[in-house]
Amino acid sequence: MTGDTTGMSIVLRAAATPSAPGLLLRPWRAGDVEALLAAYQDPVLRRWTRNPVNTLADARAFLRRSRQGWAADRRFSFAVLEPTPDGERLVAHVLLKEVAPGRPYAEVGYWTAAPARGRGVAPRAVGAVSDWAFARFAATGLTRLELLHQVDNPASCRVAEKSGYVFQEVLPARPPFPRDGHRHVRSRP
Structure with a gap:
């Protein structure tokens, strides 16, 4: 892992498994617009996201917010890529906020x-960002990470558990979330 204050040179890696290639996690780049738009064509992804990316302008705004978050040192958005014979393809997104x-x-x-x-992919990517967050922000007092999701999203429960996040509680629905949620917590080792 390398880094600078804007995050533009930070690169994280998640190891390969017997059934899946290794992952590269890095800040989003301007060249990711088309892959981002393609990912958001998926109706399942659109169901669970509060801010869908529908247009080229939406994708550019997403990337702009990502750069601004890194610059402010408060919100860290990672594109997750896996190798392909032609280079790399976008497989996920992980955000520390x-x-x-x-x-x-x-x-x-x-x-x-x-x-x-x-x-x-998701558990390995979430795990890599969680490990990075605890290492990067230990001196500033970070001791706990939370992963929240709606109760009707059992796949997110599995990702949380596989990433080392323990179920804590059910949260009541509140705008903008229409359903109750789960809070999963991972504490600094």
């Missing part, structure tokens, strides 16, 4: 592109 000095917790969110579901 609400990071602030002195604040003991932050939140992790993610989505997985349709072709990558069920192959262990």
Whole structure:
């Protein structure tokens, strides 16, 4: 892993498994627009996201917010890629948000592109970002990460558990979330 204050040179890796290639996690780039738009064509992804990417302008706004989050050192958005014979393809997105000095917790969110579901991509990517977050922000007081999802999303429960997040509680529905949710927590080792 390497890094600078804007995050543009940070690269994380998740190891290969017997059934899946290794993953590369890096900040989003301008050249990711088409892959981002393609991922958001998936109706399953669209069902679970609050901010869908429908147009080229939406994709550019997504990438702009990603760069701004890195620059502010508070919101860290990773494109997750796996190798292909022609280069790399986008398979997921992991986000670390609400990071602030002195604040003991932050939140992790993610989505997985349709072709990558069920192959262990999300748990490995979430695990890699979680490990990075605890190492990167230990000195600022980060001791706990939370992963939240709606109760009717059992796949996210499985991802949380496989990523080392323990179920904590059911959260009541509140805007913008129409259903109750689950809070899973991972504590700093």
